Amino acid sequence: MITQEFKIKGRICSRCLKVLNNEFSATGAKVVDIQLGKVVINYSPKKINRSIIEQIIVGNEFEIIVSEEEILGEQTKRWIINYIYNSDLSTNLSSFLSSNIPKTYSVISDNFSNVFKQTIERYALLLKIERTKELIEMGKLNFTQIAYLLGYSNLSGLSRQFKNETGCTMKMYKEKMGVRTPLDKIR
Structure with a gap:
């Protein structure tokens, strides 16, 4: 065997x-x-x-x-997903990653950018947008509660980013329930 x-x-x-x-x-x-x-x-x-x-x-x-680079990149991706979906977002993302991956944030960040051709911050933003869509569809929280849950200090920051990324407002999304992107397809 x-x-x-x-x-x-x-x-x-x-x-x-x-x-x-x-x-x-x-x-x-x-x-x-x-x-x-x-x-x-x-x-x-x-x-x-x-x-x-x-x-x-x-x-x-x-x-x-x-490759070690791809393995570290995938590990980083999983920790970012964990951060967005399962943490209270009270610590900043860089501290969260550094405390869970035995590398400096600089090494983690550079590697992620090289492997995925985007920054950690960009990937985290795209995850937050998908999480926002999911929370809107669930209908249990209002927009302000969603913003606070995702670490925003007010609704306007989330609203602006949501519209920039999706092309529609959160209210429009709620009315039409647009298309969500599977997490493994976020690029």
């Missing part, structure tokens, strides 16, 4: 984990660990080979990453 870890780009939801887990299990491979950004598989080379494993990963629209 061989145990092998694969770093995977684009895996950011529990449904993605379930799909990969089911497909690997169907081949006879035993999933030892599966979480955002990686999967560890135990398999018999007599029954399944590495190319089949790679076909499952690529066939489900994921990408295997091998």
Whole structure:
């Protein structure tokens, strides 16, 4: 039996984990660990080979990453998503990333820009816009509450950025419920 870890780009939801887990299990491979950004598989080379494993990963629209830069970039992306969706946003993003990734913010930021051709701040803004759309659709919070939840000191800052990015006001979005972008497609 061989145990092998694969770093995977684009895996950011529990449904993605379930799909990969089911497909690997169907081949006879035993999933030892599966979480955002990686999967560890135990398999018999007599029954399944590495190319089949790679076909499952690529066939489900994921990408295997091998370079340290891409791995750090994906790790940074996951922490930014965690920050926007699961933290109270009381600390600034750079401090949050530096406290969760064992690198200086300068290294993290430069690497992110090189790998994704955009800044961390731009990516975080796009995530906040998608989170705003989601919160509007849920209908539990008013616009001011959404702004405060996303770390804005007032509604006007969020409103301005929302309109600049989507081309419509938050009110227009609420009335029409426009299109949302899946998190793994934000660029």
